[in-house]
Amino acid sequence: MAIGVLSLLGFQLVDSAFIARLGTAPLAAQSFTFPLSFFIIGIQVGLGIAIAALISRALGAGENARAKRLGTLVLMAGGGVIGLLAVILWWLQAPIFTLLGADQTALEHIRPYWAPQLVAAWLGALLYFVYSLFRAHGDTKLPGKMMVLSSLVNLALDPLFIFGVGPWEGLGLPGAALATILAFATGLVVTCRQLARQNWLAFNGVKAEALLSYKPFAGIAGPAMMSQLMPPLAAMLAISIVAPLGETYVAAWGLASRLETLSLMVILAMTMSLPPWLGRCYGAGDWSQIHRLLRLALKVAVVWQLSLGVLMALGASWVALALAGQPEVQKALALLIRFLLPSYAALGVCMLIVSAGNALGWPLRAMLLSAARLFICYLPCLWLGAQLGGWMGLALGAAIGNVMAGLTSWHVLKRILSRPHRQAGVAKPV
Template sequence: MTVREGVDRVVDRVGALFKSKEELDLTSGPIAKPLLYLSFPIVVTNLLQVAYNLADTFWLGQYSTTALAAISFAFPMIFLLISLGMGLSVAGSVLVAQHTGAEEPEKAEYAASQTLTFAVGASLVLGAVGFFFVEEFLRLLGASQQVLPGATGYLQVVSLGLSTMFGFFVFISLMRGAGDTVTPMLVMFGTVVVNILLDPFLIFGWGPFPELGVVGAAVATIFSRGLAFAVGVAIMLRGDRGIQVNPRDMVPDLSYFRKLLRLGVPASLEGTGRALSVNAMLFIVGGFSVTVVAAFGVGIRIFSLVFMPAIAMDRGVETMTGQNLGAGRPDRAATANHFAARFSFVVLTVLGAITIFAAPSVVSVFSDDPAVVEMGAEFLQWVAPTFGFIGIVRSYSGGFRGSGKTMTAAALAVTMLGVIRLPVAWVASRPVDVPAWFGPTLVDLFAQSLAEQGIWLGFAVSNVLAAGIAAAWFLRGTWRGADPTDDAATAVADD
């Protein structure tokens, strides 16, 4: 085989991943095949996205335990900054999906163009605010003097480059709304490779590079995501994949911005609620040793990897719900949601069973500190039996968002994380002051708190209860009342 023949074969195989609108019709025919086709590239894209963080976690774990603890504080803050502005990208994705389902391509392109403009603008503002206030925020969370310098340096670099990170997430959302999840996956792959290659050079100071430690990991990430954003914008301007953005439609339209906010603000509240809960959990975790903080950071990173199938189903069903409501097919949208919930429950339950047995080996990949490995494995083993319930929560959340009920999805997230998880973790991880008249047996029982195990318990309890709430809420059917042509629910262009 010649080199030219080999290249042609690779191109043909990659091209086979793409489906035309007729081949990937989300509004008619079977449910499982198009939903899985839509969702599988999202799994790969999210795995690659997590690879940014995992690469940082791996290399910094080899650098020092203090560096690992520093990014344990830094990652939730990044999540918060992105979540504050991500509502606009969710709004854009939903609108593109609904207009695509209703066969209104010009309105879909206008929605995409306006979303890109305002989302990047919002990220510039958030990045500027984050740069100046990250240190104070980290102190508020309880970061120790040992951890604070590294976490602050990492977050300040990320804040300066937040628009590049955020811009690529917008690209992914808009392409997904149009039904193209393969293109973002391919772009992400290339930039992850760049990040993984850069990390050790900038962290350890290999070759001509200075030793930057924690800050080096941030520089590598921002550089790589900047490349991804540039490629994504070029693809959308060209318009031969997924959705197209037009420079003439990118002139800021404040009236349209208000319409975007109707969907975007609740979606931001959902993401922000998740981010704040992780940061608030750090406030609880920060009261324990550096070992517990590092173990918590590794555990959260592994969770983000294991939950990829559920998040992919969440995003896939969001698009299917939006397109089917746009096409006037709510019953098909409901069927897609129920299938996604069942499928995600089974897949994550299997992954949970594997995690229980593999936990020590998995954690040891990210840290060679025996105490961190033991603590991190314990965290995973407490939560793993409830992984399947996360699949149910995320599937129905995607359905709410796709129907335009972004406030419902936000309320569900806040209930799960703020109303259930945090109080349970707080109470269970601290001794309870029980009056002596309860008797010595009860006093001894409650005075001996679960310590860090109480935090792990909070995760498990909230996963199970939230799944029941999500299913009951969806079965009420109130999401069916969303009218994709109603300006109160969607930001339809007034052109």
């Protein structure tokens, strides 16, 4: 999964790197779309968390027939929800981007890009739901391979569609979205063919299963979606804090957002692969194994992320040179890398604890942790830093907010797992 996440997030960063060659204005325009793209991803990840949790629990309890019905149900419902959301975001694009601070120049770049980007987001959501089904059944290899395949297709098509070849001039910014559409479509064709060979879906009894399971599904998916929707909401507020500083800083912030997700590849891989494992242990009542898994995951998160963050901070100038085309954007991006990348060790701890909470029967606490991370720790520090120290203060404030969030999450986890029935090997209803 780490290899798959690396390739998937890598092609998103490649998109931004290619678009940076078009100029600061197209890159800034793409940066304005990130919060809404993250909003769609938040919905799909929340649904995916519920898919993995319910199916893995059913499998852990030996309810294989129910797991098949759940798989069918969530694939159908998830595609419909994301499709409706995409239509709404296309219809409301002008007022939303204006509220985010986009000027007329940015809107002219966004308009032809947004429709194909929404199609790409819908296809990506469908692919993610299929990945969730495979992960719930313990197969992380196929999703990882398909992420690599999708990224390679996108990498090959990006320069062709953005810049063109020979007499064809290319499409510019919309070309990046078209390349993503074809990449996700390729992944869907392959994974759906593999899914058809598995005996993991059942259409008989789906309606009855929907009536039976909508409450537990909503109990997980609701808080999980709220947890996942908070980051894009925070991203909207964050970019509104950055926008008054100027187009250069908006462009640098957009590149840093892409770099953030790429640098967190191991954490994101664990948030995808760990919950199904925890869900099976939860269904079987094996709390001793849950303790061991969480300890190992958190150690890996801190050691890996801190080591990577320090190395990236030391090479910040070279990383910025590789990603940004303009010297002003390079300088602003390098400053962000030096402050933010080491702080992602604490952010990774918070992300893993929130992910574990959805699998272990405390989704509401996980949602509250997400809210605290963003609206008590991160955004106030970001705003205060920008007010007191400009761009450098903003970078320092974001780093401090991440550290505060990690320490808070660790304290909450210690309190939850210190309860007697969660130290023994017996599960107790939550």
